Amino acid sequence: MFNIEVNSNLIEAKPGEYILSTLKRAGIKVPTLCHLEGLIPSGACRMCVVEVEGMHDLIPSCAFPVSDGMKIKTHSARVVKARKTIVELLLSNHPDDCLYCVRNEDCELQKLAKQHGVIERTFAGEKNKYFLDMSSPSIVRDPSKCILCGRCVRVCEETQGVSAIDFIGRGSKTRIGTAFDEGLNISSCINCGQCIMVCPTAALRGQRYIEEVQEALRDPKKHVVIQHAPAVSVTLGETLNCKNGADVSGIMTSALRTLGFDRVFETSFSADLTIMEEASELVQRIKTGGTLPMFTSCSPGWVKFLEQFYPEFIPNLSTCKSPQMMLGAVIKSYYAEIEGIDPDDIYNVSVMPCVAKKFEAGRQELSNNGKPDIDAVLTTRELAMMIETSGIEANSLSPSIADNPFGERSTAGKLFGVSGGVMEAAIRTANFLLTGYELEQSQILEIRGLDGIKETIVQLGDLTLGVAVVSGLNNARKILEQIKKGRNDLHFIEVMSCPGGCIAGGGQPIKTDIELIKSRMKSLYYIDKSEPVRASHDNPYIKKLYDEYLEHPLSHKSHKLLHTSYSEREVLI
């Protein structure tokens, strides 16, 4: 530890850290743009410049290490002017489009302009004209709003290990794009949306299905049902002025009814169903010498990742469809049957923390003979927008519960929303299937928390299982490479594309603050601790569904409705 002087005050600094981190700890705010917590600094935007005594040029604080006795000015006239000029230059090539922009009032560029007192156009140059890339079912790219901060490129490479996009061209023609500047839909993009989460502007945003859903809601012939994923209820509250991490499941359900949905179901119910099938599949693979380790298959980004980068591991993927698609399938079969509704009249909507779910819903492998089981996927952000435009005052609604037969869930199903949750849920049920008893210690602390790779060994009766939980696909690469090199102590691996799991999914409210993500996680753990039904096989409506319709896990009917298979995908990687 040593001291540095900042704006005439002494503050403590750690050797080797960047100036920006020191300043942050001392509560001194310096604006940043290209900086991303936890990734290698690029020093590209120079928004974070400070004046360092004895140095001729202004120094980018995010990429420059502190040294003993350093004297820094963070807001001298020179620094502030330099920052303002940067903002003005960025704006000179930016469409004046805020009123027609999804990021209006939630945009870093807008904020910076305001903070720096930009009130007139200083540089009026020619603007680049680019086409919108609407080709992807999940993501819209609008290069005219891109300020070339490079955050998307770094997340895609460093966090996800995908590198679907990079800087293309040079000078004033520089832009972000895929190999050969083709549409995102035919690139190696896995639709995770992590680039949307870090984009400071609307240059990257989710595809929007609000209009389609509203049209279905207006159509008297349509029976419109909606399911909400486990991780949505602990983030939607942030858009409704609730405490961070608050579980607003009840209010959300009421809001969905007010919006006009005929039934509200919980994807956590079908998460329980997934566990019944997946735990049975695991037990079967172990008993019959099937392909191991088995990989979870509920994160559509991960499935596409495997199909294109590691097709040799496709046999390791569980054949289970994801909870979204399983519920879609039973709604259009079992539910349609017991309610006497023609499946073609059902419009199946889901609210997901994820933009890749939009891609998943359109996959042929997951449809029913070519007919989609899910008709439209909304993100948490889109639902928040629908609630706002409808003038619903969420705080005035009284909470209500979801509809049966798919409205009840165990806490295991709810845990799907956080990295490690699928594994915990699966172990609870696999143990029961193998031994006939409940686990004594149902919470497995080693696989909780936000670490990118978590491993442990679990004992189920006389069976010892090596399990790993991975989130962020660059971490998945690491494990896959280990297995390729001969590692063989793992039996079951949970993989989520987004770091931390669905609570940090690409369809969630745009904030990437780690404390916020933790509060969402804690909320799910609290639910698991405080409710009585903690295992998927104890969910009474799951039992009923098997009794009345599916017979038993891995039955012929289950296979037809709830399982699928994948094959190698050719894209430019």
Place this chain on the structure above:
Amino acid sequence: MISNEKILNKYPDPRRENLIPLLQEIQELHGYVSRETIIEIGSHLPLPASKIYGVATFYNQFRFNPPGKYHIQICRGTACHVKGSSNVLDMLQRELKIKAGETTRDGMFSIEVVACLGACGLAPVISVNGEFHADVSSKKLQLILKQLRAKDKGNG
């Protein structure tokens, strides 16, 4: 297609400074950098295709389409610039309905912008398949293209 193996084996590390000479040699061999070669380079180094494409587009010298039967290089060096080479480029692009780096659909013409052809005394200068044309004006350009088209027809 001629094998790239020899070239690839000369550059074993995935470094940017290796990538550029590698791309240059590949382009030398095939006349352009194809999708297939980017895939090959990518799995050799290993480096994602988006990165290779990104690096390659940073430099004007790489093209991603096979060159046309008549490959037109246009000099954009200082002397040519002063003598109006940007107008010549505009004209050429308009006339052939393609941009620099592209090839006409019939495979006849392609345009490449080069930093300097080293013939500043002839500015503005273009070269068609290595043959220099000096003092290129709008009129002269049209004449050159007309002659090339006629020549091609004559050949059947």
